[in-house]
Amino acid sequence: MSSMILEVRNLYASVEGKEILKGVNLTIGAGEIHALMGSNGSGKSTLSNVLVGNPQYTVTQGEVLFNGKNLLSMSPENRSHEGIFMSFQQPIEIPGVSMTNFLRAALDAKRKYLGLEPLGTSDFLKLMREKRAMVELDASLARRSVNEGFSGGEKKRNEIFQMAMLEPRLAILDETDSGLDVDALRIVADGFRRLRREDTSAIVITHYQKMLDYLKPDVVHVMMDGRIVRTGGPELADRIERDGFDWIKEELKEA
Amino acid sequence: MGSEKQYLDLYRENEVLVATHSCGMMNALRRGAHDVLARQGFPTLKTEDYRYTDVDEAFAPDYGINVRRLPFVVDRSSAFRCSVPNMGVAMGFMVGDRLTVPATTHWPEGVTVDSICNYDRQHPGRLAEYYGRLAPWGTDAVAALNTMLAQDGLLIWVEKGRKTDATLQIVNLGCGEMDLMTNRRILIIMEEGAKASVLMCDHNIDRHRFLTTQVGEIYMGEGSSLSLCGIEETDGENGMFDNLYVMQQKNSSFDGGFFSLHCGLTRRSIDVKLAGEGARAELFGGVTGDAASHVDTNLLVDHVAGGCKSNVLFKYVLDGKSTGAFAGKVLVRKDAQKTESQETNANLCVSPEARMYTQPMLEIYADDVRCNHGSTVGRLDEKALFYMAQRGIPEEEANMLLQEAFLGDAIRMVKIEPLRERLYLMVRERFRHKLGGCGGCDKCATK
Numbered sequence: 001m002s003s004m005i006l007e008v009r010n011l012y013a014s015v016e017g018k019e020i021l022k023g024v025n026l027t028i029g030a031g032e033i034h035a036l037m038g039s040n041g042s043g044k045s046t047l048s049n050v051l052v053g054n055p056q057y058t059v060t061q062g063e064v065l066f067n068g069k070n071l072l073s074m075s076p077e078n079r080s081h082e083g084i085f086m087s088f089q090q091p092i093e094i095p096g097v098s099m100t101n102f103l104r105a106a107l108d109a110k111r112k113y114l115g116l117e118p119l120g121t122s123d124f125l126k127l128m129r130e131k132r133a134m135v136e137l138d139a140s141l142a143r144r145s146v147n148e149g150f151s152g153g154e155k156k157r158n159e160i161f162q163m164a165m166l167e168p169r170l171a172i173l174d175e176t177d178s179g180l181d182v183d184a185l186r187i188v189a190d191g192f193r194r195l196r197r198e199d200t201s202a203i204v205i206t207h208y209q210k211m212l213d214y215l216k217p218d219v220v221h222v223m224m225d226g227r228i229v230r231t232g233g234p235e236l237a238d239r240i241e242r243d244g245f246d247w248i249k250e251e252l253k254e255a
Numbered sequence: 256m257g258s259e260k261q262y263l264d265l266y267r268e269n270e271v272l273v274a275t276h277s278c279g280m281m282n283a284l285r286r287g288a289h290d291v292l293a294r295q296g297f298p299t300l301k302t303e304d305y306r307y308t309d310v311d312e313a314f315a316p317d318y319g320i321n322v323r324r325l326p327f328v329v330d331r332s333s334a335f336r337c338s339v340p341n342m343g344v345a346m347g348f349m350v351g352d353r354l355t356v357p358a359t360t361h362w363p364e365g366v367t368v369d370s371i372c373n374y375d376r377q378h379p380g381r382l383a384e385y386y387g388r389l390a391p392w393g394t395d396a397v398a399a400l401n402t403m404l405a406q407d408g409l410l411i412w413v414e415k416g417r418k419t420d421a422t423l424q425i426v427n428l429g430c431g432e433m434d435l436m437t438n439r440r441i442l443i444i445m446e447e448g449a450k451a452s453v454l455m456c457d458h459n460i461d462r463h464r465f466l467t468t469q470v471g472e473i474y475m476g477e478g479s480s481l482s483l484c485g486i487e488e489t490d491g492e493n494g495m496f497d498n499l500y501v502m503q504q505k506n507s508s509f510d511g512g513f514f515s516l517h518c519g520l521t522r523r524s525i526d527v528k529l530a531g532e533g534a535r536a537e538l539f540g541g542v543t544g545d546a547a548s549h550v551d552t553n554l555l556v557d558h559v560a561g562g563c564k565s566n567v568l569f570k571y572v573l574d575g576k577s578t579g580a581f582a583g584k585v586l587v588r589k590d591a592q593k594t595e596s597q598e599t600n601a602n603l604c605v606s607p608e609a610r611m612y613t614q615p616m617l618e619i620y621a622d623d624v625r626c627n628h629g630s631t632v633g634r635l636d637e638k639a640l641f642y643m644a645q646r647g648i649p650e651e652e653a654n655m656l657l658q659e660a661f662l663g664d665a666i667r668m669v670k671i672e673p674l675r676e677r678l679y680l681m682v683r684e685r686f687r688h689k690l691g692g693c694g695g696c697d698k699c700a701t702k
Binding site: 052053054055075076077080081085086088091092094095096097101102103105106107109110113145162166 | 636638639641642643644645646647648649650652653656657659660661663664
């Protein structure tokens with residue numbers, strides 16, 4: 001088995017007939033944290049939606065291997081079972097579905113997919129209690145409907161809590177627009193750092209240096225017009241913080 | 256057209272027999288009801304109150320009627336497993352129109368549960384001021400047919416000031432050796448300040464087609480309180496015409512829950528009159544339709560007196576080729592000032608072929624009122640489905656969770672707590688078996 005968890009090759013994708021991704025190449029190793037930066041409309045969120053199989057996005061070309069398997073032929077739920085988790089920028093409220101029933105269904109399905117026996121009720125509840133305490137969500141969580149009436153911060157904690165329950169191999173933390181909400185960024189970044197398994201990789205999508213200060217990525221990518229145009233270490237993020245993206249555009253023109 | 260003729264003929268040919276196996280009070284109205292039905296016939300789809308259900312077609316098959324009221328199935332009721340067991344209830348069975356009470360059942364003190372005719376024979380004249388006084392058999396064809404043919408039914412009478420916590424459970428069992436029609440009456444009298452809960456479950460235990468007409472009349476005395484909950488778990492060939500009429504006096508409180516979890520054709524008419532100041536009515540229901548099932552709820556909340564509150568919530572989840580209809584009118588008469596009413600009908604069509612017809616109506620003649628009404632027909636929330644898929648919840652499971660959640664709003668209105676919990680579970684089971692049976696009868700299990 002490859003130690004690469006994700007290999008994206010020459011990926012093209014469109015939404016509502018408009019081509020957004022125009023040949024993305026990206027490789028992520030086990031346990032690595034990658035930051036994806038770029039201005040609005042550069043394709044960051046499209047890439048994450050394509051990876052999790054959002055049906056609104058159409059892949060027109062290219063391939064994606066996840067843990068060596070062909071990701072694009074899998075249903076969104078099987079991608080989840082294989083270990084892809086996306087933390088939603090705006091988590092969906094589902095009135096009337098309790099967190100307990102929601103996670104029970106998710107975990108049961110995952111264990112079935114992996115050929116494991118379902119967790120007994122007491123083990124399941126114990127697991128929920130443990131993970132819940134780690135993200136500082138209160139005990140009423142289990143009975144509450146999914147995200148319904150949660151504050152912004154609670155919704156973020158709830159995403160990380162779900163990540164902790166599902167123990168993904170790759171977490172996609174989409175925080176494109178929550179840059180100004182420092183508290184939300186901190187919750188997601190701290191939560192991820194504390195709750196991830198050692199071999200869990202991450203793609204963090206952000207415009208903001210702050211997020212990267214918290215997360216300390218191993219690799220930083222810059223997307224522009226549907227492609228990854230620069231890849232570097234943390235110093236690349238520092239340069240973007242200082243100079244913005246224009247210098248990359250200039251360099252691309254010259255090339 | 257004209258399927259009422261076979262019933263009119265049957266009545267005329269068996270007039271003496273029908274009367275012999277019934278009681279004087281019920282017999283007294285038969286001829287009049289016969290004449291009404293003969294004159295006006297069954298309603299057509301052009302009749303406003305019946306535009307969503309083809310009555311003529313529903314009554315067209317040749318059903319037998321147990322005119323001699325042979326007790327062919329009484330012993331089987333004891334073996335029946337109800338899916339709402341162990342609720343701390345006092346339980347009785349209605350096999351067709353015949354009340355059977357297990358020897359182990361003890362009705363609470365001050366509560367009379369009896370066969371209407373049995374009571375009428377023992378207390379002549381006492382029921383006459385109630386029977387047939389609310390049901391508009393002079394104008395409604397189904398009420399007329401029922402009044403013409405019904406030979407017995409259920410009486411629940413709760414004495415003045417008597418408050419009982421135990422739930423009275425009545426299990427209606429459709430059974431018989433052939434396709435059978437039952438015509439049954441329900442009479443509930445809540446005296447001043449009385450309080451009770453009644454659960455009515457409908458099941459079929461034989462593999463025949465059953466058609467039932469049920470006409471219920473409920474008298475709510477001043478300050479009385481009744482929680483009534485009906486749960487229908489029959490089968491795809493069952494036909495049910497259920498007309499309920501409620502008269503509420505001052506400060507009385509009526510909760511009516513109507514859950515059709517499994518059925519064929521059900522046409523339910525609920526007519527509540529808020530006649531005394533400060534009366535309160537909550538009407539709610541949940542429908543899970545599939546295959547070719549059809550559930551039509553026709554509702555009238557009539558605010559006659561001022562200062563009354565009504566709250567109506569019906570939710571349908573329709574799958575397969577099922578159809579649903581909801582026509583609900585809240586009428587606020589000119590003296591009904593300070594009325595508060597809310598009427599909501601929300602529906603999910605989860606398959607492309609399911610159809611829902613919804614018609615909430617509000618008619619207001621008073622000027623100082625707070626009234627709202629609305630309806631929605633939609634599909635499952637795509638964003639929620641994708642969110643659930645991302646967390647690994649398979650599509651089918653996600654659909655079921657969302658459908659259960661949708662009906663949960665109506666279940667939450669059930670006042671009897673153990674029943675509420677049970678209903679959540681039943682709805683859950685219902686969606687998991689999809690086209691399967693109710694689990695309580697051998698009819699579905701052997702199909």
